[in-house]
Amino acid sequence: MIPETSILARYRARAEAFEAKVARVRADQWDNQSPCAKWTARGVVDHVIDMHGVMLGAAIPRTDDPLTDFREARRQVQEALDSDRAGSEVSTPMGPMKLEDHIDQVVSDDLVLHGWDLARATGQDETIPASDVERLWAAATAVPAEVMERFRTPGAFGPGIEVYGAEVPVPEDAPLQDRLLGYVGRDPMSKSF
Numbered sequence: 001m002i003p004e005t006s007i008l009a010r011y012r013a014r015a016e017a018f019e020a021k022v023a024r025v026r027a028d029q030w031d032n033q034s035p036c037a038k039w040t041a042r043g044v045v046d047h048v049i050d051m052h053g054v055m056l057g058a059a060i061p062r063t064d065d066p067l068t069d070f071r072e073a074r075r076q077v078q079e080a081l082d083s084d085r086a087g088s089e090v091s092t093p094m095g096p097m098k099l100e101d102h103i104d105q106v107v108s109d110d111l112v113l114h115g116w117d118l119a120r121a122t123g124q125d126e127t128i129p130a131s132d133v134e135r136l137w138a139a140a141t142a143v144p145a146e147v148m149e150r151f152r153t154p155g156a157f158g159p160g161i162e163v164y165g166a167e168v169p170v171p172e173d174a175p176l177q178d179r180l181l182g183y184v185g186r187d188p189m190s191k192s193f
Contacts, residue, residue, distance in 0.1 A: 007104045008081040014111040014132070015074045018048065021118045022067050030066070034121040035186045036114075036165075041121040042066060044114050049073045051107045055099070056080060057090075077103060093157045109136060113184060128177050137180045140164075152185070 022045055030042040039047060045066045052073035053060040060073045080086060086100040097105075112132045119126045143151065151163040165185020170178050178188040 007100045007108070008078070008086075011081060011103060011108045011111075012078065014108050014115070015078070017129075018111040018115045018118070019067070019070055019074065021115055021122075021124055022070050024124055025066070025118070025122050029122045032121045034117045036117055039117075041118055044117045044121065045070060048107070048110055048114050051110055052077050055103050055107050077107065105139075109139070112136060113181075113186075116181065116186070128180075130176075133177045133180055137176055137183070140180065140183055 025041055025045075030040065032041045034041055034044045036044060036047075049060050049062075049066075049069050056076055060069065060076065062069050081100055081103060086098070088099050089096050090099045090102055092102050092106075112128055113136070116126055116128055118124070148164070150157075152166060154162045157163065164183075168182040168185060168187045170182030170188065172179075174182075174188075181188040
């Protein structure tokens with residue numbers, strides 16, 4: 001076993017938080033609309049599980065239980081991050097990169113943003129840890145305009161894939177979490193979707 005990296009530690013913390021949200025979804029909430037127009041609460045979790053499979057190059061087996069399925073997806077990604085495979089080069093839409101970097105920049109960040117989506121859809125605490133807000137804000141705002149335009153174009157990375165939605169205007173003096181959410185295409189002020 002290789003020493004735990006900050007990428008693995010970050011993934012573990014984010015996956016733990018996301019799993020806790022999945023575990024708190026009541027049976028009657030799975031069809032609730034999420035802030036992502038195309039997805040219900042179940043759709044958000046399905047997407048996160050699918051993206052875990054994309055990172056690993058294999059579909060994650062499914063049951064009728066989103067919590068069981070997420071736990072399996074999490075187990076497989078943690079296993080990959082905790083192995084020599086983490087440093088292997090993979091092909092991505094943005095060019096070749098190490099598997100651990102791809103997981104960190106895609107699925108690990110997805111756990112934060114889609115964790116907010118799931119919390120909003122199911123009436124849970126929507127607070128994103130300040131360190132994650134600051135990290136994601138710095139990463140998102142550092143993306144060059146032409147790349148951000150591609151990120152905001154539905155289907156630019158494949159059928160049905162949308163990295164960010166259109167920016168939602170948020171007051172400049174709003175909390176950084178709200179500014180981040182608006183920047184990536186969510187309306188943090190609206191309770192209706």
